Amino acid sequence: xxxxxxxxxxxxxxxxxxxxxxxxxxxxxxxxxxxxxxxxxxxxxxxxxxxxxxxxxxxxxxxxxxxxxxxxxxxxxxxxxxxxxxxxxxxxxxxxxxxxxxxxxxxxxxxxxxxxxxxxxxxxxxxxxxxxxxxxxxxxxxxxxxxxxxxxxxxxxxxxxxxxxxxxxxxxxxxxxxxxxxxxxxxxxxxxxxxxxxxxxxxxxxxxxxxxxxxxxxxxxxxxxxxxxxxxxxxxxxxxxxxxxxxxxxxxxxxxxxxxxxxxxxxxxxxxxxxxxxxxxxxxxxxxxxxxxxxxxxxxxxxxxxxxxxxxxxxxxxxxxxxxxxxxxxxxxxxxxxxxxxxxxxxxxxxxxxxxxxxxxxxxxxxxxxxxxxxxxxxxxxxxxxxxxxxxxxxxxxxxxxxxxxxxxxxxxxxxxxxxxx
Amino acid sequence: xxxxxxxxxxxxxxxxxxxxxxxxxxxxxxxxxxxxxxxxxxxxxxxxxxxxxxxxxxxxxxxxxxxxxxxxxxxxxxxxxxxxxxxxxxxxxxxxxxxxxxxxxxxxxxxxxxxxxxxxxxxxxxxxxxxxxxxxxxxxxxxxxxxxxxxxxxxxxxxxxxxxxxxxxxxxxxxxxxxxxxxxxxxxxxxxxxxxxxxxxxxxxxxxxxxxxxxxxxxxxxxxxxxxxxxxxxxxxxxxxxxxxxxxxxxxxxxxxxxxxxxxxxxxxxxxxxxxxxxxxxxxxxxxxxxxx
Numbered sequence: 001x002x003x004x005x006x007x008x009x010x011x012x013x014x015x016x017x018x019x020x021x022x023x024x025x026x027x028x029x030x031x032x033x034x035x036x037x038x039x040x041x042x043x044x045x046x047x048x049x050x051x052x053x054x055x056x057x058x059x060x061x062x063x064x065x066x067x068x069x070x071x072x073x074x075x076x077x078x079x080x081x082x083x084x085x086x087x088x089x090x091x092x093x094x095x096x097x098x099x100x101x102x103x104x105x106x107x108x109x110x111x112x113x114x115x116x117x118x119x120x121x122x123x124x125x126x127x128x129x130x131x132x133x134x135x136x137x138x139x140x141x142x143x144x145x146x147x148x149x150x151x152x153x154x155x156x157x158x159x160x161x162x163x164x165x166x167x168x169x170x171x172x173x174x175x176x177x178x179x180x181x182x183x184x185x186x187x188x189x190x191x192x193x194x195x196x197x198x199x200x201x202x203x204x205x206x207x208x209x210x211x212x213x214x215x216x217x218x219x220x221x222x223x224x225x226x227x228x229x230x231x232x233x234x235x236x237x238x239x240x241x242x243x244x245x246x247x248x249x250x251x252x253x254x255x256x257x258x259x260x261x262x263x264x265x266x267x268x269x270x271x272x273x274x275x276x277x278x279x280x281x282x283x284x285x286x287x288x289x290x291x292x293x294x295x296x297x298x299x300x301x302x303x304x305x306x307x308x309x310x311x312x313x314x315x316x317x318x319x320x321x322x323x324x325x326x327x328x329x330x331x332x333x334x335x336x337x338x339x340x341x342x343x344x345x346x347x348x349x350x351x352x353x354x355x356x357x358x359x360x361x362x363x364x365x366x367x368x369x370x371x372x373x374x375x376x377x378x379x380x381x382x383x384x385x386x387x388x389x390x391x392x393x394x395x396x397x398x399x400x401x402x403x404x405x406x407x408x409x410x411x412x413x414x415x416x417x418x419x420x421x422x
Numbered sequence: 423x424x425x426x427x428x429x430x431x432x433x434x435x436x437x438x439x440x441x442x443x444x445x446x447x448x449x450x451x452x453x454x455x456x457x458x459x460x461x462x463x464x465x466x467x468x469x470x471x472x473x474x475x476x477x478x479x480x481x482x483x484x485x486x487x488x489x490x491x492x493x494x495x496x497x498x499x500x501x502x503x504x505x506x507x508x509x510x511x512x513x514x515x516x517x518x519x520x521x522x523x524x525x526x527x528x529x530x531x532x533x534x535x536x537x538x539x540x541x542x543x544x545x546x547x548x549x550x551x552x553x554x555x556x557x558x559x560x561x562x563x564x565x566x567x568x569x570x571x572x573x574x575x576x577x578x579x580x581x582x583x584x585x586x587x588x589x590x591x592x593x594x595x596x597x598x599x600x601x602x603x604x605x606x607x608x609x610x611x612x613x614x615x616x617x618x619x620x621x622x623x624x625x626x627x628x629x630x631x632x633x634x635x636x637x638x639x640x641x642x643x644x645x646x647x648x649x650x651x652x653x654x655x656x657x658x659x660x661x662x663x664x665x666x667x668x669x670x671x672x673x674x675x676x677x678x679x680x681x682x683x684x685x686x687x688x689x690x691x692x693x694x695x696x697x698x699x700x701x702x703x704x705x706x707x708x709x710x711x712x713x714x715x
Contacts, residue, residue, distance in 0.1 A: 104466040
């Protein structure tokens with residue numbers, strides 16, 4: 001396993017260098033002329049995708065120019081590319097952006113139902129807009145908690161409790177034993193943790209056909225109160241990702257005992273075993289108000305540009321990348337979990353590390369299908385940061401979120417009232 | 423039109439054409455955009471585009487974050503311009519002194535940050551400013567000052583970024599000032615010294631009037647630069663903590679390119695343009711009064 005990852009890593013580095021070279025040439029020839037496809041993917045998917053391309057190139061004779069896009073710049077880069085007519089033939093999208101890119105006409109509907117057969121339940125719903133399917137799910141990323149087995153054992157826990165009250169009690173026990181360290185690695189500009197709590201507490205975040213904010217509810221208030229308590233009681237750091245530059249190192253050094261995160265953290269943990277040996281950590285489902293509940297997943301999908309000059313080749317590439325065998329190869333390389341149901345039959349995915357992911361995968365919260373959702377999440381987190389820093393109270397904050405969300409959704413509201421969109 | 427005039431037009435035509443294409447036309451289009459509600463819905467379907475008149479401007483005035491961005495930008499400019507110009511002038515005066523050895527080396531060393539990539543230097547500065555392990559807090563600790571959470575405290579984030587920006591850009595104006603200082607008449611300086619003028623008196627009455635125009639230029643360029651601050655907060659703090667380093671340009675970038683509300687972003691651009699124009703007019707008025715123009 002280690003050797004495979006190390007090999008994968010070294011090849012990927014070469015791939016990235018090759019990609020940089022290809023980028024330099026692409027700057028002169030923006031459109032890949034002749035026989036070749038362009039492919040963009042975010043983060044690790046982009047870094048490691050070249051390893052899946054050799055087999056495709058061998059079978060079809062088509063070269064694929066892979067570009068890795070950082071998550072922080074992905075949304076604007078893709079939108080700008082669509083406006084400028086320079087989208088690649090095939091690209092990755094998180095499931096939450098599909099509605100938006102389908103609406104602006106950037107992506108083509110899936111031509112063959114066979115491409116979206118044999119999928120894990122629930123992953124296809126976000127890829128459907130109206131009666132059509134616009135993307136092929138590539139991986140599922142249910143959020144779980146990674147925990148430090150050794151630190152929890154010091155205070156008498158085998159695994160983290162699954163309900164909020166127990167979770168916080170465990171946090172206090174850890175904090176008493178190591179007062180200088182924190183317990184929960186939740187940074188103030190990562191929207192995942194709070195969003196998960198909002199959905200677990202059963203809050204319906206938008207109302208009136210998703211045209212207005214609906215945050216002034218007892219459920220949302222409860223989630224905010226719990227989130228705030230973790231910071232107020234010193235269990236989580238009042239810090240941004242710009243300050244904690246290497247979360248894995250911090251987790252390895254024991255500065256945090258609990259890290260809510262997704263499957264790609266498995267890659268970090270396996271390639272940096274020197275910092276944190278495999279017997280020191282485990283995974284568990286995220287704690288909810290009264291036990292685990294539905295949490296949004298950040299599933300990755302593959303889309304084909306509506307403007308591609310080679311639709312057949314592009315869909316062939318999608319078929320290649322989303323085959324059960326290749327999704328399992330990718331699972332070994334970067335940790336992402338396969339979206340094909342048949343891929344889940346291998347024994348490797350039945351182990352204790354993956355089991356919490358599999359359980360959480362069966363309980364996924366549906367996020368509102370509005371194009372502004374990505375922005376709303378970020379606005380919610382910005383207000384949460386102000387609450388944690390004591391610049392505003394929960395009630396003022398929730399009212400501010402509703403006002404902000406109403407403003408963001410104003411255009412959508414006008415279009416819905418005019419009957420232009422459903 | 424005389425033959426000479428025709429030739430003149432012929433020579434300037436290519437430049438004028440380029441300016442019209444890459445400056446006048448986009449500016450006019452941005453003006454047009456600023457009175458529409460161009461958003462992602464218009465990108466999908468042109469029929470969703472509406473003329474909203476001054477709606478974007480009134481909308482901006484009721485957006486708390488826009489006001490916060492304006493206040494942050496004003497603070498950046500008010501603190502940053504004196505800091506940057508002062509540092510440049512101080513460094514130039516030091517290097518201009520004849521007793522300084524290895525002057526070319528110091529010039530290069532102090533100019534180097536200006537030509538180094540902002541992303542690379544920002545990463546180094548993020549390490550320097552780290553609360554727990556940073557060199558700056560270590561140095562403060564030696565003189566007994568408590569650790570400052572530079573990038574995590576909304577009150578310390580602007581000073582932290584100003585430190586970084588000043589270090590990054592002061593080399594450019596320093597070179598300009600060194601050039602200007604070498605034009606200060608030596609005989610005047612000599613005469614002032616013989617007449618018993620103090621060090622401050624010589625600076626105030628001989629050096630300063632001679633480099634006045636340069637000082638004005640540096641101030642105008644620095645104000646325009648600080649009002650358009652973007653890259654440094656973008657790579658250092660992503661606008662945080664608690665949006666304390668969101669500048670007007672950062673706000674415009676988020677609205678326009680991240681969320682594709684180009685109508686509103688164009689309105690921001692127009693307001694920023696007017697603000698820079700107003701400040702520059704005030705500066706040139708002051709310059710005229712001292713006959714620096």
